[in-house]
Amino acid sequence: MEGVKHIVAVASGKGGVGKSTVTANLALAMAAEGYRVGILDADIYGPSQAQMLGVGEGVRPQSAGENRMLPLEAHGLQAMSMAFMVDVREPMVWRGPMVAGAFQQLLTQTQWDNLDFLFIDMPPGTGDIQLTLAQKVPVDGAVIVTTPQDIALLDARKGIEMFRKVNVPVFGVVENMSLHVCSSCGHAEPIFGEGGGERIANEYETRLLGRLPLALSIREQVDGGRPTVVAEPDGEVTATFRDMARQVAEQVQGPAAEGPSISFSD
Numbered sequence: 001m002e003g004v005k006h007i008v009a010v011a012s013g014k015g016g017v018g019k020s021t022v023t024a025n026l027a028l029a030m031a032a033e034g035y036r037v038g039i040l041d042a043d044i045y046g047p048s049q050a051q052m053l054g055v056g057e058g059v060r061p062q063s064a065g066e067n068r069m070l071p072l073e074a075h076g077l078q079a080m081s082m083a084f085m086v087d088v089r090e091p092m093v094w095r096g097p098m099v100a101g102a103f104q105q106l107l108t109q110t111q112w113d114n115l116d117f118l119f120i121d122m123p124p125g126t127g128d129i130q131l132t133l134a135q136k137v138p139v140d141g142a143v144i145v146t147t148p149q150d151i152a153l154l155d156a157r158k159g160i161e162m163f164r165k166v167n168v169p170v171f172g173v174v175e176n177m178s179l180h181v182c183s184s185c186g187h188a189e190p191i192f193g194e195g196g197g198e199r200i201a202n203e204y205e206t207r208l209l210g211r212l213p214l215a216l217s218i219r220e221q222v223d224g225g226r227p228t229v230v231a232e233p234d235g236e237v238t239a240t241f242r243d244m245a246r247q248v249a250e251q252v253q254g255p256a257a258e259g260p261s262i263s264f265s266d
Contacts, residue, residue: 001138003112004038006252008119009133009142011163013155014064015124018176019145021222022212023121024052026143027230029188031076033249035102035116038071038081040107041081041132043123050083054225060084064111067215071110080110082224092255096128102162103129104136104200117252124155126162134166141171141250143209148178148196168253171251173201174208174244180214212237 003006009021023039029036041049050057052155053074061069061084066194071078082092082102092099112118120139133139142163146156160170175197191214199207212218221231229238 001108001112001118004115004118006140007123007137008117008248008252009168010119010145010150010161011122011130011142011180012124012145013126013157014152015148017145018212019124020048020052020121020249021218021227022143022174023119023174024049024158024222024227025229025241026244027077027117028075028173028227029238029245030117030249032229032233032238032242035249036078038078038080038112038115038118039078040110040118040120040176041050041079042103042106042120042129043084044094044102045123045131046082047088048090049079049085049121050229051082051225052222053077053079053100055079055081055084057088061110065111069109070111075227078112078115078187080106082106094164100128100132101193101228104132107137109122113206113212117249121240124183126195130162134163134168141169143171143174143223143248145174145176146197146200147176148190148193150193150196153196153200156200160206168214170204170206172244173197174209175211177214177251178211183216185211189204207247209247211238212240214238238250 027037027039030141041047055074064070071080144156144159146170148151179265180191219230221228229241
């Protein structure tokens with residue numbers, strides 16, 4: 001794609017597992033590693049990246065010529081979303097082909113500016129947009145987001161299987177909401193179960209990119225338009241996201257080449 005070197009899809013088999021939150025923070029973490037990064041919000045029915053990135057309601061992209069538009073800038077990211085086009089309170093009462101067409105227009109008619117990575121925040125499920133992405137876009141790989149809960153893992157498996165069927169490699173699994181630590185007493189409790197992300201990663205011979213806690217601060221930060229990587233750049237959760245970003249970059253680009261071995265002798 002013009003203006004984009006690498007494309008990474010962030011997906012889940014079901015909604016409610018924190019996929020959009022992970023996408024926003026993972027993209028910001030990749031930018032913190034020194035890359036030029038963008039986000040495409042592919043959830044046409046329920047776009048959320050505008051609020052998560054702190055883009056004000058009613059802000060619209062500028063035209064870049066016939067059938068072209070410039071992405072918006074937010075926290076150093078280039079961003080595009082259906083939320084930038086319509087009133088966020090208006091439901092998108094569209095059939096599948098219209099939704100797939102809108103997604104393709106957002107993707108190809110946005111004038112991305114020399115991106116190293118474009119993260120695509122996929123809608124839940126395995127429907128029209130997922131098929132359009134696989135058929136029309138050179139995707140480097142996918143990241144699967146799940147919770148440890150057995151029901152979420154069932155749908156995460158469907159997401160992995162879908163990408164395998166269309167020959168898109170899965171870079172790894174993110175286990176979200178893996179552990180809740182009480183802010184009052186410090187008691188840690190695995191509300192949604194334990195080890196689910198690692199089990200599914202082993203089952204499909206991919207890697208567990210990382211585990212994220214079920215934390216009030218993460219939710220408050222994205223709701224306020226300042227995701228954790230921006231709000232707490234030196235925090236533990238940010239360190240986890242940056243480690244995930246490095247793992248994704250390594251799988252896309254390959255490990256960094258080792259320098260020459262130099263020794264001194266008398």
